[in-house]
Amino acid sequence: METPRGPDAEPRRDTLADQLVRRAEEDQRLTRLAREVPTALNRHYVTRCRGANADALRSVVAGRGWPEARQVGEPASTAALMILLHTADLGFQLTCRDLIAEAVADGGCPAVHHAYIADHCAVELGQPQFYGTRIDADTLCPYPIRHPETVEERRQDVGLAPLAEHLPVLRHVVSGKPDSGCQVSATPWA
Numbered sequence: 071m072e073t074p075r076g077p078d079a080e081p082r083r084d085t086l087a088d089q090l091v092r093r094a095e096e097d098q099r100l101t102r103l104a105r106e107v108p109t110a111l112n113r114h115y116v117t118r119c120r121g122a123n124a125d126a127l128r129s130v131v132a133g134r135g136w137p138e139a140r141q142v143g144e145p146a147s148t149a150a151l152m153i154l155l156h157t158a159d160l161g162f163q164l165t166c167r168d169l170i171a172e173a174v175a176d177g178g179c180p181a182v183h184h185a186y187i188a189d190h191c192a193v194e195l196g197q198p199q200f201y202g203t204r205i206d207a208d209t210l211c212p213y214p215i216r217h218p219e220t221v222e223e224r225r226q227d228v229g230l231a232p233l234a235e236h237l238p239v240l241r242h243v244v245s246g247k248p249d250s251g252c253q254v255s256a257t258p259w260a
Contacts (some may be wrong), residue, residue, distance in 0.1 A: 163190065
């Protein structure tokens with residue numbers, strides 16, 4: 071007798087990793103839709119999705135701590151980071167920032183995860199960021215950076231491309247046109 075396969079087979083166990091990735095993908099899908107069709111209803115769907123994702127992540131963190139890459143895999147840990155970055159609760163983000171820093175120090179998460187959440191929290195607190203990962207949507211320049219003269223070294227340490235390479239690509243992607251060659255002096259980190 072053959073083992074059933076396909077839709078009639080035994081249901082697949084939905085792991086934490088699967089849930090995190092699915093939630094982050096749904097956020098991306100709804101965000102893309104809200105950009106393409108900017109209605110109040112589509113924005114509401116994004117807000118509702120992000121709220122539900124934040125609640126789910128809070129529950130995970132309360133029950134088991136930060137979902138480290140070595141426990142759930144790097145894609146799921148990255149998905150958790152994306153959910154965290156889209157959470158409206160700065161207090162929760164600050165708590166997780168510290169948990170992620172510990173996980174990075176213990177080898178449980180890539181250092182770039184801490185770079186993103188550290189910069190996010192700094193900017194939200196009105197402080198200069200460390201790695202230049204937060205970009206002002208109006209100017210397409212980084213928000214102010216602490217010790218800008220050494221930012222490229224810090225970026226290299228966590229595996230980020232140099233700002234001098236990253237910013238022209240970002241500007242091209244956002245504008246759809248080749249970068250106009252913004253002068254370095256026009257950016258707050260120079």
